[in-house]
Amino acid sequence: MKRYNLTAALGFFLIIQIAQSQITVNLALNSRPQPWLSQWVNPINGQMIITYMQGPVQGDAQVKLRTTLLDESGSIIGASNINASRVYTLKVGVNLFTMADALQLQNLVLSGKVQNTLQRTGRLIAGQYQLKVEVVNVSGDVVFARQTHPFFITSYQLPKLMVPADGTELDARVAQSLITFRWTGLIPNTSELPTYRVQVFEILPGQTPMQAFRGNYPILDEPALHGMTQYVWRTNLPMLDNTANQKFIWTVQTLDMEGHPIPSNDMNIQGRSEPAVFTIINQMGAGDKNKKNED
Numbered sequence: 303m304k305r306y307n308l309t310a311a312l313g314f315f316l317i318i319q320i321a322q323s324q325i326t327v328n329l330a331l332n333s334r335p336q337p338w339l340s341q342w343v344n345p346i347n348g349q350m351i352i353t354y355m356q357g358p359v360q361g362d363a364q365v366k367l368r369t370t371l372l373d374e375s376g377s378i379i380g381a382s383n384i385n386a387s388r389v390y391t392l393k394v395g396v397n398l399f400t401m402a403d404a405l406q407l408q409n410l411v412l413s414g415k416v417q418n419t420l421q422r423t424g425r426l427i428a429g430q431y432q433l434k435v436e437v438v439n440v441s442g443d444v445v446f447a448r449q450t451h452p453f454f455i456t457s458y459q460l461p462k463l464m465v466p467a468d469g470t471e472l473d474a475r476v477a478q479s480l481i482t483f484r485w486t487g488l489i490p491n492t493s494e495l496p497t498y499r500v501q502v503f504e505i506l507p508g509q510t511p512m513q514a515f516r517g518n519y520p521i522l523d524e525p526a527l528h529g530m531t532q533y534v535w536r537t538n539l540p541m542l543d544n545t546a547n548q549k550f551i552w553t554v555q556t557l558d559m560e561g562h563p564i565p566s567n568d569m570n571i572q573g574r575s576e577p578a579v580f581t582i583i584n585q586m587g588a589g590d591k592n593k594k595n596e597d
Contacts, residue, residue, distance in 0.1 A: 303529050324355040324394070325363070327437050329451040331401055332493075336558070337425040337455045337565050340595070343402040346559070349493040350404040352437060352447070354392040359545060363392040365437050365446065369406045372432040372450075379431075381411040384442035404435050425565055428457035459489040460575045461498070461531065461554050468578035477582050481535045485554050485575065495529035501574070505549040511579045515551045522552075553577040 337349040371380035436448040465484040502522035505514040526533040563573025
């Protein structure tokens with residue numbers, strides 16, 4: 303019994319000493335971090351800075367982090383389990399951590415709807431949130447420092463296809479050499495330039511455009527130069543023979559710096575813009591046709 307009391311007294315004494323020290327936490331969180339929460343380890347999302355200044359007793363301090371995630375109204379949609387939280391040892395001075403350390407995703411107990419969305423998509427839906435982090439003792443009953451930081455999960459407008467526009471007819475004599483694709487940029491701009499992949503699918507006889515888009519393997523699936531909104535396809539297809547009247551459907555897939563599709567309201571489209579159909583036609587004149595028949 304005396305041993306227990308001694309241990310408890312020692313623990314209380316250490317808490318008092320840490321409390322008399324100065325601990326501050328600064329959430330240098332990007333106001334528009336990546337929506338994929340597993341990516342918060344990346345420096346682009348910011349970092350957490352905990353400063354520890356010694357009190358009367360010299361030495362390191364052992365602490366835990368208590369994380370709370372709130373929605374725009376201030377309602378709690380997630381909280382960490384303090385009993386399962388990792389113990390951090392603070393050195394005297396500045397201690398740097400990633401935003402993944404602050405978020406504690408693996409230890410964050412989320413509300414049902416948010417949890418379902420995260421499991422299905424790996425991200426939060428677009429909107430405004432608040433992240434609160436408290437530096438506490440290892441028992442979780444004494445708070446040494448806290449900070450709350452707002453952030454936004456951005457809703458993006460995917461690029462719109464411009465050239466060739468939907469319904470365009472391309473001359474086979476030109477298309478046999480090259481086809482130029484153009485599109486608008488992602489809105490709003492991201493801190494890192496996105497990657498645009500141009501994808502072209504051939505519409506086979508008896509197929510609708512969307513059947514080809516969803517079921518066929520792309521005959522072109524190549525990235526444009528980083529950040530560019532144009533791609534020149536140097537084709538190698540038979541455009542001038544009797545099968546020159548061919549139909550194709552194309553789109554642009556927009557990817558972030560990690561190669562993940564940019565999120566949109568419909569996660570099923572995987573960052574792909576609304577597709578457009580174009581046709582390759584043999585525009586040989588009547589005189590040319592007669593000459594061909596005479597030969």
